[in-house]
Amino acid sequence: MTSRPAAPDDQAGPIGNEKDCEVTVPNPANPAQSAQQAPASEQAPASEQATASKQAQATDHAAGQAQGAADTQAAASTQPGKGTGSFGRAWPAASTGPDENAQPVETIQVLTPEGVLRADDGPSADYLPVIESLGDDLLRRFHRDMVVTRRFDMEAANLQKQGQLGLWVPSVGQEGAQVGSAHATRAQDHVFPAYREHAIAMVRGVDLLGVIGLLRGTTHGGWNPAEVDNFHLYTLVIGSHTLHSTGYAMGIALDGNYATGNPDTDEAVIVYFGDGSTSQGDVSEALVFAASYQTPQVFFLQNNHWAISVPVSTQSRVPLVQRPMGFGIPGIQIDGNDVLASYAVTARALDETRAGRGPRFIEALTYRIGAHTSSDDPTKYRTDAELQSWVAKDPIPRYEKFLRSRGAGDDVFAAIAEEADDFAADIRRRTLELESPSTDKIFDHVYSDPHPVIDAQKLWLAEYEDSLEPEAAPGGDA
């Protein structure tokens, strides 16, 4: 596709409708159950089932409307260069359309979409020895982590549809980039996520119920970074955390806890961010500071090609991997749906930066197969053809082929599928048990030191609630 998507169809329903955005992607844990078959939980109360039913009707309605939008897009895509009056045509056309976002710049790929290790002599060959040194346990662990995260993701999406979460942020499609790079970190490293890094959270030891809590509205945090291998909190203001990660890496440098020559103790930072965030000033400032102070830090860009509805070609007219070079930071582009490339390239970049060779930048080409969030409707801005081209590059099936070629049998995959189902069931059970926090949570930890206004308001609320009839008291589970 070489033209911009058509303008959104005004008839296609309100923003934030409950359109079912997921496409049918293989669920390796249970091929019989697609994302669209969201069973109403037996545990969900009747009122929630009613909500789910209402949403299902809305879904059907929106699906019909969305089909119209998709048809319009299809028509537009057959007329390259002929705009349909969309906003984008008011500006000089970008040299690349959405499909060209992925233009390769020596993309490092170890495992082909067919699941075969590349045998050519290109730059990717450098990384093969890293992969060949890995044992079967770790190689299978990669698969397990991708499958369990996807199963978790689908369960959370279902919980959202059933009214148990206010919102869901799917990571489907990005598991390869995440699991590979996460396993490349060392225990002493610090990881700064954006908010779609569920697989990385799991690899670093976060109880994913913490992520659920964020979206169920029971917490703004969800875990203590110091207790989960330095996996820091999700940050929702796009790109803000890149500066925090750079500041943290400056602290490592000030402490001298890097470049001692011992990779088992030298620390490094890795920060995850997306293609949309590269337009934020904070990301550029983080690159400036990182270059100025030569921080031990890897910038890991997951280019999933869409910043909600805006394609990466609107964020940048050059491949994003070329951005860091202007800041004096080496960049490398990888096939982000190749978990092995993600592992090998990230491991090397982290060890280079922890050795004192300065910051590194990795652009992982991947794709957000699902919606931006459960409130999004990607059928309004991207084509099914584009989506299907990426589904064909799904990181999980290709990796399964690779493992089978190395001798893993049905029993291995059945066991992982069962583990994934158990994981999802456990998340569902504990989600339904998550209770509203105490009203103290409004006031506790606004400040570290005592604060008279907070103390007075906390006391006032307690006395006010005591003064009310019990059944009318706000907060809690009433």
Add this chain to the structure above:
Amino acid sequence: MTMTDKTMDASAPAPRGDTTPGDATQPGTAHPGPAQPAVAQLPMAKALNAGLQQAMRDDPRVLMMGEDIGPLGGVFRVTEHLQREFGPKRVLDTPLAESGIIGTAIGLAMRGYRPVCEIQFDGFIFPGFDQITTQLAKMTNRHEGQVQMPVVIRVPYGGHIGAVEHHQESPEAYFAHTPGLRLVSPSTPNDAYWMIQEAIQSNDPVMFFEPKSRYWHKGEVDMTASAVPLHSSRVVRTGTEVTLVGHGAMVTVLLQAAELAASEGTSVEVIDLRSLSPIDYEPIVRSVQKTGRLVVASEAPGFVSVSSEIAATVTERAFYSLEAPVLRVTGFDAPFPPAKLETVYLPDADRVLDAVDRAMAY
């Protein structure tokens, strides 16, 4: 030498020494540095410099960050010679990016450091506004207390220096409205010396508003006296008929007004707020219970201001003591004007006295 000349290599000694990150109760007010006399006449800029020097000597986790704060010593020379004593790893000349300064200070605080950021001028804080309000202020809350944010942001603010646009503003209210921040503003060199050290010892982010028109005015700094609490207001002149409240450079104006009022036979009490968030209301309410009249003054525009907040709260707490409505004397609700008009825009003693007269006429 700047940080960009010499990157932070691992061969240099780590600055933290044996200090454990997270141990935040270092006493910093016990003794003066060896180079400082115990009691000295210092302008506020020098008093701040001495306070920063003392804080850096007391705690190796204290860092300075900002634009031009190294060899130049800052555009107001508040950090003069600090890089010479503490080196470029503790006094960081940063790239010219306010969001970058605050955002990296947050990361350093996560690491256990206690960064002190200098914003060059009041009107240049806004590129850092997002990091201050959405990240710095909320970080401890988001972490449910697992992370502390002992970050100080020094902001030279206010008018009376005849400068160009963006160099004479009073943006306190934007930050006073943000939960999670603390705001203070000294009016004297002695307070500046002590309050900057107390701010650095705070485990919460502190916005430290420095009245730049007072930078060059001398006052006695007693480096032996123990500090009064950071968030306390203080009666600086006693009187019986009208209470005047203000902070920073406005305190000098209020004292002038009080002197003039006394010459006209009106007894005025003056209170230096010192802390803008939280506000220490006890001395104010006690004073109003005595005088029955309150005038609140500031250089900032009055709409949705710290002055408005004080007026509302004192009305709630001392309603039956009031003989007149609480009056505000503030900058106008217009952009800070070109410098030739600043004396018209900024409240002076005459405008304060006009309000005193109106309060007395009720």
